[in-house]
Amino acid sequence: MRIGLIGVGTVGGGVVEILESKSDFYKESLGLNIELALVCARSDEELAPFKEKGYPVTTDAMALIQDPSIEVLVELAGGYELPKKWIQAALEQGKHVVTANKALLAKYGHELFPLAKEKGVHILFEAAVGGGIPIIRSLQEAFVGNEVQSLSCIINGTANYILTRMSQEGLSFQEALQEAQEKGYAEADPTFDIEGIDAAHKTALLASLSSRTYVDFEKIYVSGISSLTSADIAFAKDLDCSIKLLGIYNKVEDQIDVRVHPCLVPNDHLLSSVNGVLNAVFLECDNLGPTLQTGAGAGKLPTASAVVADLVALSRYASKLPPIPMDFFQKETKANLLPISETKTRYYFRFTTQDSYGVLANITRVLAESRISIESIIQKGVQDPGKVSIVVITEKTIESRVNAAIEKIDALESVSDKSQVIRFLM
Ligand code: HSE
DSSP states (O other), rough: OEEEEOSSSHHHHHHHHHHHHHHHHHHTTTOOOOEEEEOOOOOHHHHHHHTTTTTTSSHHHHHHHTTOOOEEEEOOOOOSSHHHHHHHHHHHHTEEEEEEHHHHHHHHHHHHHHHHHHHHHEEGGGGGGSSSSOOHHHIIIITTTTTEEEEEEEEOHHHHHHHHHHHHOOHHHHHHHHHHHTTTTTOTHHHHHHHHHHHHHHHHHHHHHHHHHOGGGOOOOOSTTTTTOOOHHHHHHTTEEEEEEEEEEEEEEEEEEEEEEEEEETTTTTGGGGOOOOOEEEEEETTEEEOOOOOOOOHHHHHHHHHHHHHHHHHHHHHHSOOOOOOTTSGGGGGOOOOGGGGGOOOEEEEEESSSSTTHHHHHHHHHHHHOOEEEEEOOOOOOOTTEEEEEEEEEHHHHHHHHHHHHHTTTTBBBBEEEEEOOOO
């Protein structure tokens, strides 16, 4: 499959990097040959690193689109009018399109999607919403046995990053915005991030997929985060809430309620712990019930990974391939499993001991001899008469040392019950 790429900014560069690093896997394991046939950017300067690597390059987007050997246009330039022209021209010529351009699709999708259908080609846009989170394909395919009744999403990484840094580090709005821009999360025009416009583009697309209707983003209520102050952040904490910029979709009888605005989210809701540049989409479905997808919603490689997933999907559709077969699930390709004795983690040990002199010293001696480093120790008084619970938290250690040490400790005269061992997640 020969692809033409327009736009070599953050995400475009990431796409080239991933295609290069994974091409052997796509060829050998998936039987796909995805070839970057032409790279286009506005200036020779931007194209120089790609030319150096041997890719054919051009500054003429229309020449790329008119090249009959190119089957897929990957549009990663951003903006509205020019990309619209390119995509229309590509579709007219029977080319598939992969884009991360949520603004364009929210504004002109009602023209572009029907054109793609008429021409018998696809527009794939996984990277347009939620960066690397596969929410588009989930709504199109995986959730198809459900009706989405409501959706709440943290869908702008920059806004979430700003609110998190204000809340956790006490940064001012401006300081946090500057950090997000330096990290490459923000849109070229950051008002799109902070005024909720980018979130509205994405929410309109998610609401369309959920309701299977055309949701015009210009008609949805949008309010951003720029008027929030550290006082609001502090009062939210008093209310045991976090403030999040949310995209919201609800089915209300025969209408749909779609809006984007800052929300007080109770701290026991799953969305309240989605911090930093992370995005998350929380759905309530009729059959599945509640479900959450979360991950990096912005940034070079996360977003590029979604573009590449679209290219692989297109390549498979074009080759009429069935779902990726499970032919690796057989004896010949057996996994090399790490034995449990070689795993490394932190541990919680609860020892039940007699209440007598030197018990703790005996236990810690065994741990020291076993080269297990202690992170903390808890003893909360004496429980049953004569019995004490001592909890030891270890630093990361190897399981085989733990087994040997626990055996020795359980054999100590002062230890009365079998010791409890629980591994930490991290
Ligand atoms: N500016 C966007 C964000 C980038 O912060 O989420 C990904 O669309």
